[in-house]
Amino acid sequence: MNIVVVGAGLAAANAVDELREQGHTGDIVVVGEEQYVPYERPPLSKGLLLGSDEPDSVFVHDREWYDERDVDLRVSTPATAIDLDRRRVRLGAEEVPYDRLLLATGAQPRHLPMADSSGAPVVHLRTLDEALTLRDRLTEGSRIAIIGAGWIGLEVASAARQRGAEVTVLESAPLPLQRVLGDELATVFADLHREHGVDLRLGVSVSGVEHDDGAAVVRLEDVEPVVADxxxxxxxxxPSDSLAAAGGLAVDNGVLVDARLRTSDPHVLAAGDVANHDHPALGGRVRVEHWDTAIQHGRHAARVMLGEDEPYTRLPYFFTDQYDLGMEYVGHPGPEGYDDLVVRGDLAARQGSVLWLRGDRVVAGMHLNDWDAIDPLRAVVGRPASDAVRDPKVPLAELG
Ligand SMILES: Cc1cc2nc3c(=O)[nH]c(=O)nc-3n(C[C@H](O)[C@H](O)[C@H](O)COP(=O)(O)OP(=O)(O)OC[C@H]3O[C@@H](n4cnc5c(N)ncnc54)[C@H](O)[C@@H]3O)c2cc1C
Structure with missing residues (x-):
C-alpha cells in the first residue's frame, strides 16, 4: 500500500512514526512546502524567542531518521492538486499515486488587509522563519505592538517583555482569552501581563494601520494611535483546506472528517489543525488547533489507514507558558460554554486547578503551576459534576 502525506508538520511526523511502528512496509511519501523537515511550533513563541531554545532543537526528528525508515520526505515541495478519481497527488509537473492519502496541511495566520497594504513593518507567527525574524527584532527597548490577545499574542508579549521590549497588546474583547476561558481565568491572564509591564488595551477597535518613517502607526477608534517598531x-x-476543497472533498472550516478521521473520500484522511472532526465524546464537530491533537490525530489516522476501526475520542488538551505561569487545559466546553466554575487553590496567586461545569457534567479542567494535576483533571473531565466535584475542599486527586 502506497501512502502519501501532504503537509510535513507535527501530524505528518507522528503519522509516519506510527505507520512504521505498526509494521507498515509499503511506500511512504511526505511532501511539505516549507524548506524544513517537520518541526514543533510551540517553542516558536516561547523558548526560541527567549533564546533558551536553539532553532535546531525544534525538529521532531532529524533528516536521517526519515531516511533510516525509508520515508521519502520531500521538503520545499507544495502539493498543487489532488485527483480523487485517479488517486494521484500533483506536485507541479509530477504526479504521485496513492492508495491512502493523509492531509495534514495545518493552518495559516489570518491577515488584516489594512496592515498588509500599509507598508509598515508587519509580521505574523506560524513558521520557523517568521519566528527567527521576530526573535531578531525583540531587542531591549524596541517597541512592539500586538493585535490580538489570544495564545500566540500573549506568549509573544511574555517573551518580548522578558527580552526588554516595550509591549502594547490591542484586543477588541473586554478580556484576553475570554471566549476560551471565561471571565475569571481571563482576568488572571490580564493581571499577569499588566504586572509584567504590558500595556494591555482591551475593548479597543483598530481602524487603520499606517507606515511612518519605518514605524507602524496603529490607529484606534476614539483614542491616540499606537506607534511601534x-x-x-x-x-x-x-485551516489550510483549499487543496482539499479544490479536489472535491467536503470542506467547511477545515476538511470534514468522521469519527475515524476519514474524509468524504474513503481513501483520504485528514489530521491536525486542518481536520474538522466529528468528535464522538463531544457530540459534535470540533477543529482543534493544538499540539497534542496534531500528534494524536496523526497517530490515529495512521492506524486507521492500516485497517483499525476505532473512533478518535481523546479530549482536546493544550498548554501554555507565560512568564512564571505554566498551565495545562483539558476538555472543550464548546459554544454552549459553562454555567459554574470550581476553583481549588488560589487564582490570584496563580496556583491550583479549576473545573468548568455545565449542567450535571464537568466540561473542562485546567491547572495553574500544578503539574501533577493534569492526570486527575483528565480523569474527571466528562464525568458527572458530583457533590465532591463541586466541593473545593475535596482534593482533585480524590475525584478520579
Ligand atoms: C507559534 C505557535 C505556538 C504554538 N504553541 C502551542 C502551545 O503552546 N500549545 C499547543 O497546544 N499548541 C500550540 N501551537 C499549535 C500547534 O503548534 C499546532 O496545533 C500544530 O503545529 C498543528 O500541527 P499540524 O501538523 O496539523 O499543522 P502544521 O504544524 O501547521 O503543519 C502543516 C504543514 O503543512 C504544510 N502545507 C500546507 N499546505 C501544503 C501543501 N499544499 N503542500 C505541501 N505542504 C503543505 C505547511 O506549510 C506546514 O508546514 C502553536 C502554534 C504556533 C504557530
Whole structure:
C-alpha cells in the first residue's frame, strides 16, 4: 500500500512514526512546502524567542531518521492538486499515486488587509522563519505592538517583555482569552501581563494601520494611535483546506472528517489543525488547533489507514507558558460554554486547578503551576459534576 502525506508538520511526523511502528512496509511519501523537515511550533513563541531554545532543537526528528525508515520526505515541495478519481497527488509537473492519502496541511495566520497594504513593518507567527525574524527584532527597548490577545499574542508579549521590549497588546474583547476561558481565568491572564509591564488595551477597535518613517502607526477608534517598531498581527488562523476543497472533498472550516478521521473520500484522511472532526465524546464537530491533537490525530489516522476501526475520542488538551505561569487545559466546553466554575487553590496567586461545569457534567479542567494535576483533571473531565466535584475542599486527586 502506497501512502502519501501532504503537509510535513507535527501530524505528518507522528503519522509516519506510527505507520512504521505498526509494521507498515509499503511506500511512504511526505511532501511539505516549507524548506524544513517537520518541526514543533510551540517553542516558536516561547523558548526560541527567549533564546533558551536553539532553532535546531525544534525538529521532531532529524533528516536521517526519515531516511533510516525509508520515508521519502520531500521538503520545499507544495502539493498543487489532488485527483480523487485517479488517486494521484500533483506536485507541479509530477504526479504521485496513492492508495491512502493523509492531509495534514495545518493552518495559516489570518491577515488584516489594512496592515498588509500599509507598508509598515508587519509580521505574523506560524513558521520557523517568521519566528527567527521576530526573535531578531525583540531587542531591549524596541517597541512592539500586538493585535490580538489570544495564545500566540500573549506568549509573544511574555517573551518580548522578558527580552526588554516595550509591549502594547490591542484586543477588541473586554478580556484576553475570554471566549476560551471565561471571565475569571481571563482576568488572571490580564493581571499577569499588566504586572509584567504590558500595556494591555482591551475593548479597543483598530481602524487603520499606517507606515511612518519605518514605524507602524496603529490607529484606534476614539483614542491616540499606537506607534511601534514592529506590529505582530495575531488574530487567529484559518485551516489550510483549499487543496482539499479544490479536489472535491467536503470542506467547511477545515476538511470534514468522521469519527475515524476519514474524509468524504474513503481513501483520504485528514489530521491536525486542518481536520474538522466529528468528535464522538463531544457530540459534535470540533477543529482543534493544538499540539497534542496534531500528534494524536496523526497517530490515529495512521492506524486507521492500516485497517483499525476505532473512533478518535481523546479530549482536546493544550498548554501554555507565560512568564512564571505554566498551565495545562483539558476538555472543550464548546459554544454552549459553562454555567459554574470550581476553583481549588488560589487564582490570584496563580496556583491550583479549576473545573468548568455545565449542567450535571464537568466540561473542562485546567491547572495553574500544578503539574501533577493534569492526570486527575483528565480523569474527571466528562464525568458527572458530583457533590465532591463541586466541593473545593475535596482534593482533585480524590475525584478520579
Ligand atoms: C507559534 C505557535 C505556538 C504554538 N504553541 C502551542 C502551545 O503552546 N500549545 C499547543 O497546544 N499548541 C500550540 N501551537 C499549535 C500547534 O503548534 C499546532 O496545533 C500544530 O503545529 C498543528 O500541527 P499540524 O501538523 O496539523 O499543522 P502544521 O504544524 O501547521 O503543519 C502543516 C504543514 O503543512 C504544510 N502545507 C500546507 N499546505 C501544503 C501543501 N499544499 N503542500 C505541501 N505542504 C503543505 C505547511 O506549510 C506546514 O508546514 C502553536 C502554534 C504556533 C504557530
Amino acid at each position: 514592529l506590529l505582530l498581527v495575531a488574530v487567529g488562523v484559518t
